[in-house]
Amino acid sequence: MxxxxxxxxxxxxxxxxxxxxxxxxxxxxxxxxxxxxxxxxxxxxxxxxxxxxxxxxxxxxxxxxxxxxxxxxxxxxxxxxxxxxxxxxxxxxxxxxxxxxxxxxxxxxxxxxxxxxxxxxxxxxxxxxxxxxxxxxxxxxxxxxxxxxxxxxxxxxxxxxxxxxxxxxxxxxxxxxxxxxxxxxxxxxxxxxxxxxxxxxxxxxxxxxxxxxxxxxxxxxxxxxxFPRKMPKAVRPLRRGAAFWLVRPDGYVLVRKRPDKGLLGGMTEIPSSPWTEDFDMARATDHAPLRGMRWRRLPGEARHGFTHFELVVTVFAADALTTTKAPEGCRWVRLAELDGEALPTAMRKIAAVARG
DNA sequence: GATTCGTGGGT
DNA sequence: TACCCAAGAAT
Structure with a gap:
């Protein structure tokens, strides 16, 4: 052989x-x-x-x-x-x-x-x-x-x-x-x-x-x-999702810690919907961290390539009050300190779209 | 054995 | 642009 x-x-x-x-x-x-x-x-x-x-x-x-x-x-x-x-x-x-x-x-x-x-x-x-x-x-x-x-x-x-x-x-x-x-x-x-x-x-x-x-x-x-010979690799699907940029007038933005296991596990995120191949953008705000906000869709998209799929995220923004409570699992971070967070590159791209 | 899991640089 | 690739591990 x-x-x-x-x-x-x-x-x-x-x-x-x-x-x-x-x-x-x-x-x-x-x-x-x-x-x-x-x-x-x-x-x-x-x-x-x-x-x-x-x-x-x-x-x-x-x-x-x-x-x-x-x-x-x-x-x-x-x-x-x-x-x-x-x-x-x-x-x-x-x-x-x-x-x-x-x-x-x-x-x-x-x-x-x-x-x-x-x-x-x-x-x-x-x-x-x-x-x-x-x-x-x-x-x-x-x-x-x-x-x-x-x-x-x-x-x-x-x-x-x-x-x-x-x-x-x-x-x-x-x-x-x-x-x-x-x-x-x-x-x-x-x-x-x-x-x-x-x-x-x-x-x-x-x-x-x-x-x-x-x-x-x-x-x-x-x-x-x-060489080396390799098995052909699978095609990378395109997944879409929504991210929610909620800012207070005193300069705080809402972030969330991701679950410890899985993609970007344990890292900080801009609160986001799940990312799926059949994402329904018309119902994007169903995934928002807070209901009853006036979410507006921002121009542009955040694109990021992962190992096994391509991601395109649409960003929605809304204005909170200084007194708005952070939902369960979320917290407020000063905008100036966002860079110091455990933010994966994908999330930094989303933040860049949100900040124009 | 096949999937899942990031990111940036090179071609 | 659209791949390919990099001192792999866990499940």
């Missing part, structure tokens, strides 16, 4: 990659200098932030977090709401909720230290197969098969692996495990990720500079850009 008589099987040398890495390693805020002992807290925090998130986007967030919460104990002792506010804009907010739970779990362990094995790490909230292996290897020098999106691309090209993702994951893991050295496993993992990020890129890989050019089966066949 896996035998490909037309593709020569070549020996892949971990050393060739490590030599390249020692010369070209990226300097990243969370990466310890050569010879220095990595801080498990910084390794963990960066790995959580980097899940499905670019290095560029993570940078400022990582710096802000370690400046404000220098240790896992400090993070564990922090107000959860402050952490959500600091995370706002980075996306995938369940990560922030798991971050809090994980910090508190670690702080409650003997010595307040992270587990130093892949298995122990895997049991922590928000730590899956990739992150557990990455922390074990990078922070604790454990030999572990680290497989992220970069490494999937590198490995499927190296072996010209025809199996489409995600079905290919178990085989990729075996192939990575087979070449992971006992010495410098953390550097090896980071080297493969650097390779995927800088040379073995999705488009126009720089094969001429690659330390693994010779053993790469896809390069030999000239098909490197076609």
């Amino acid at each position: 896996l035998h490909k008589p037309d593709v020569p099987v070549m020996r892949v040398a971990a050393d060739d990659l490590l030599v390249w890495y020692d010369r070209h390693r990226r300097r990243l805020p969370w990466r310890a200098a050569p010879g220095e002992t990595p801080d498990p807290y910084r390794v963990w925090l960066s790995e959580i932030m980097l899940q499905q998130t670019t290095v560029r986007a993570v940078g400022p967030y990582f710096e802000a977090f370690v400046a404000r919460w220098p240790t896992v104990a400090a993070l564990a002792a922090a107000d959860g709401e402050d952490i959500l506010k600091a995370w706002a804009g980075l996306g995938y907010y369940s990560r922030a909720r798991n971050l809090i739970a994980c910090a508190r779990a670690v702080a409650g362990r003997p010595g307040g230290r992270f587990p130093d094995t892949e298995e122990g790490l895997r049991a922590l909230p928000g730590v899956g197969a990739y992150t557990a292996a990455a922390i074990a290897a990078i922070a604790f020098g454990r030999r572990a098969a680290v497989v992220d999106g970069n490494i999937e691309r590198v490995i499927t090209r190296l072996h010209a692996l025809e199996t489409p993702l995600p079905a290919a994951k178990p085989e990729i893991r075996r192939l990575v495990d087979a070449i992971t050295p006992a010495d410098r496993p953390g550097d090896f993992a980071q080297a493969m990720m650097d390779l995927g990020a800088s040379l073995c890129t999705p488009k126009r890989p720089a094969c001429g500079l690659c330390p693994w050019m010779k053993p790469c089966a896809a390069r030999l066949a000239g098909t490197q850009e076609t």
Whole structure:
């Protein structure tokens, strides 16, 4: 099944990659200098932030977090709401909720230290197969098969692996495990990720500079850009909804905390209707947080793309009184302090439409 | 195994 | 413009 008589099987040398890495390693805020002992807290925090998130986007967030919460104990002792506010804009907010739970779990362990094995790490909230292996290897020098999106691309090209993702994951893991050295496993993992990020890129890989050019089966066949194979993805539907911008004459606006689970869980929102594909805009104000208001539809719309659907929100505005009580689950926030709230980007776009 | 879960930048 | 993609995890 896996035998490909037309593709020569070549020996892949971990050393060739490590030599390249020692010369070209990226300097990243969370990466310890050569010879220095990595801080498990910084390794963990960066790995959580980097899940499905670019290095560029993570940078400022990582710096802000370690400046404000220098240790896992400090993070564990922090107000959860402050952490959500600091995370706002980075996306995938369940990560922030798991971050809090994980910090508190670690702080409650003997010595307040992270587990130093892949298995122990895997049991922590928000730590899956990739992150557990990455922390074990990078922070604790454990030999572990680290497989992220970069490494999937590198490995499927190296072996010209025809199996489409995600079905290919178990085989990729075996192939990575087979070449992971006992010495410098953390550097090896980071080297493969650097390779995927800088040379073995999705488009126009720089094969001429690659330390693994010779053993790469896809390069030999000239098909490197076609890997990894992937299952076609579903079309993204369009959902619509309404948001309700209620302001008081003294400069307060009504906001609401979203349920802890689900989309934008635990974050602050401009009170909104559900978002559906068959939203009835004529009955939009049925979803308003307060009845009996003179809701007027504002010009323009807020558009935002989520992973699995496209969103278009129509904004309705009304004037409240200084004495208007906030409905259940809602609260008043000073307009000038709205930016400091745990507002996801989608909500900031809605606020921008409302404020003209 | 398939879905759900954000956001910004690159092409 | 309309995709694609990024140091994935939880359910």
